[in-house]
Amino acid sequence: MNPIEIAPGVYDVGVTDWNIRDFHGYSTDLGTTYNAFLVVDEKIALIDSVKKEFADALIDNISRIVDPRKIDVVISNHTELDHSGSLARIMHRIGEDKPLYCSKMGAKNLVRHFPQKWNYQAVGSGDELKLGRRTLAFLETRMIHWPDSMFSYLKEDGILFSSDGFGQHYAGPERFDDEIGDRIMVHAKKYFANILLLYATHIEKLIRQVAEMKLNLRMICPDHGVIWRSDPGKIVKAYLNWCRQEPEKKAVVIYDTMWHSTEKMAEAINAGIMAEGVPSKPMHLRAWHRSEVMTEVFDAKAVVVGSPTLNNNLFPTVADFLCYMKGLKPKNKIGAAFGSYGWSGEAVKLIENELTGVKIELAQAGLKVQFVPERPNLDACHEFGRKIGRAVSGP
Amino acid sequence: MERYVCQVCGYIYDPAQGDPDNGIAAGTPFAKLPDSWECPVCGASKADFTKEA
Ligand SMILES: [Fe+2]
Ligand SMILES: [Fe+2]
Ligand SMILES: [Zn+2]
Numbered sequence: 001m002n003p004i005e006i007a008p009g010v011y012d013v014g015v016t017d018w019n020i021r022d023f024h025g026y027s028t029d030l031g032t033t034y035n036a037f038l039v040v041d042e043k044i045a046l047i048d049s050v051k052k053e054f055a056d057a058l059i060d061n062i063s064r065i066v067d068p069r070k071i072d073v074v075i076s077n078h079t080e081l082d083h084s085g086s087l088a089r090i091m092h093r094i095g096e097d098k099p100l101y102c103s104k105m106g107a108k109n110l111v112r113h114f115p116q117k118w119n120y121q122a123v124g125s126g127d128e129l130k131l132g133r134r135t136l137a138f139l140e141t142r143m144i145h146w147p148d149s150m151f152s153y154l155k156e157d158g159i160l161f162s163s164d165g166f167g168q169h170y171a172g173p174e175r176f177d178d179e180i181g182d183r184i185m186v187h188a189k190k191y192f193a194n195i196l197l198l199y200a201t202h203i204e205k206l207i208r209q210v211a212e213m214k215l216n217l218r219m220i221c222p223d224h225g226v227i228w229r230s231d232p233g234k235i236v237k238a239y240l241n242w243c244r245q246e247p248e249k250k251a252v253v254i255y256d257t258m259w260h261s262t263e264k265m266a267e268a269i270n271a272g273i274m275a276e277g278v279p280s281k282p283m284h285l286r287a288w289h290r291s292e293v294m295t296e297v298f299d300a301k302a303v304v305v306g307s308p309t310l311n312n313n314l315f316p317t318v319a320d321f322l323c324y325m326k327g328l329k330p331k332n333k334i335g336a337a338f339g340s341y342g343w344s345g346e347a348v349k350l351i352e353n354e355l356t357g358v359k360i361e362l363a364q365a366g367l368k369v370q371f372v373p374e375r376p377n378l379d380a381c382h383e384f385g386r387k388i389g390r391a392v393s394g395p
Numbered sequence: 396m397e398r399y400v401c402q403v404c405g406y407i408y409d410p411a412q413g414d415p416d417n418g419i420a421a422g423t424p425f426a427k428l429p430d431s432w433e434c435p436v437c438g439a440s441k442a443d444f445t446k447e448a
Contacts, residue, residue: 105438140438142403147437202403 003038003061004175006219006227007157009134011038013046013061014223015054016171023082023169026194027289030187031171034082035223037161038065039154042132043072046094047152047161048223052085059086059093068093073129075136076102077163079109079148083223088114101129103140106148123150141165141206143199151210158218165203166235167191168225178230186295187225188235192242193298194291197328204243207236245331247301249392251280254293255306256315261340261372262308268378269304269338269367272385278302278392280385285317290324297325301392302334303360304385305351309341314350322354329358334391337366338384340373363391399425399444404437408444 003011014035020028034050036058044066050058062068071094076084079102087110091098099121102110107122123129129136139151145164152161168187174180196203220228220235228235253270257263266282273280280302283293297303303325307318314322337351348366356362367384369377396410408414408428413421414435419428425444432441 103438142437142439147404198405199403 001033001061001175003064006037006221006229007159009040010154010157010159011040011065012036012175012221012227013038013058013065015050015057015061017051017054018171026169026291028169030169032169032224033171035221035225035227036083037221038062038071039131039134039136040066041134043130044070045073045075045129045131045136046071046090047075048077048083048163049074049086049090051082052089055086055089059089069095072098073131074098074100075129075152075161076100076106076110077150077152077161078146078223079106079113080146080164081113083163084110084113088116091116091118101138103138103148103150105140105142105146106150109146109148128155139210143202144206145195145199153215158216160215160217160220160232162220162222164195164223166220166228166239167222170225174226176230177226177228177234180226184226185238188238189242189298190291190295191224192239193295194328197245197298197330200243200245200331204240207240207243211236242298245298247332248299249278250300251278251302251304251388251392252293252296252300253280253282253304253306254285254297254318254321255282255339256285256308256317257306257340258308258310258315259340259372261369262306262338264373264378265338265340265367265369265381266306268373268381269306269385269388272382272387273302273304273389273392274385275382276386276389276393278389280389285321290321293321294325294328297330297333300333302336302363302388303330303355304336304338304388305355306338307347307351308339309345309347312344312346314347318347318351322351326354326358331359333360334363334388335360336363336384336388338368338381339366340369340371342371345370363388396422396424398447400447401434401437401439402443402445403439404434406434406436407447 018031037047170187220232255266335355413419
């Protein structure tokens, strides 16, 4: 994309990655963007960079505004390579001795990515950098998304550069929230559910701290997706809400199947849940990407997981999902396990162990069916689903 | 001896191990860590730690 002036003298010089479909194991069906920002004042500051393979595009974008060699300072809000990957090219182009501002943890982590002896300027919350008419204030925001993460705030303009925070993996013609409207929220939610959920409690505290600073926030510029300019409070409120993890009255039935038996059970259970007036969706783990399933789990009250028994074990895709969910530690959920088996049937117990291991409370004992479920088995699955439905809709 | 968990990043301070990279000998209880000690993973302060449940 071409650079856009988002405020007088402030430019988005980032790039669009239209073709990425797998972002370190997160499905990006529409692609994503790596945003980077240029503030042109008496000093010229570049805030964040982009993935390494887009370095040329970033430099080209900068060149459309100023000669890149005129950049005086670089700010690295986050060490992860989607935002630092082009640093080597940038620093080489603008001068290896130019100051590189980052958090204390950023200075520690960047040296583990780049061997160059750069002029690191480690800053902490409350530190400021005068650019001329404008001032950048820094705020450490550990674990949004790494220990090194920080926000930079352009005080006079009320623009918050929030790195991964408030981001969305979305590539499209729109660059601002008002251009896309509420359609962006599902992408923001997916990002939160898959990238930030584990740190929800900590993020809530951090947002409250920021709220107490009473910033005159006019725009939030994340490093992925659209810029929040029409109502930056909206995404902040959404985050506070998501951090509390109060589930909706809905369920999700996650499963895989070998000869359609566990699938039949999944659909009967799902129908039973819905018979109690609770929305529910069956998600086959080879039809849905784990990050889509996680987004659905994020705001569901009930997580029902089914697996056939394969070689006395879980089916691999089910193990994959349970491992993924375990890391993200969703809260306030109930669950149950089910599955078809041939002769041994260990999978259901293994699922239950994983669910209770992440403090998902079992709504009832697991349901096993040997080989192919018949009508009475499917009726039992339906009843199993109804019980979950009642547990979700109940007080 | 009790272990303490960083509420920011999840790092666990185990007194049996100490934090030798940062000059804390094995066997140092959490309470004896200097106030200047920080989480070796994320840099959070001692106040951000709670006793392991
Ligand atoms: Fe990140
Ligand atoms: Fe990122
Ligand atoms: Zn920590």
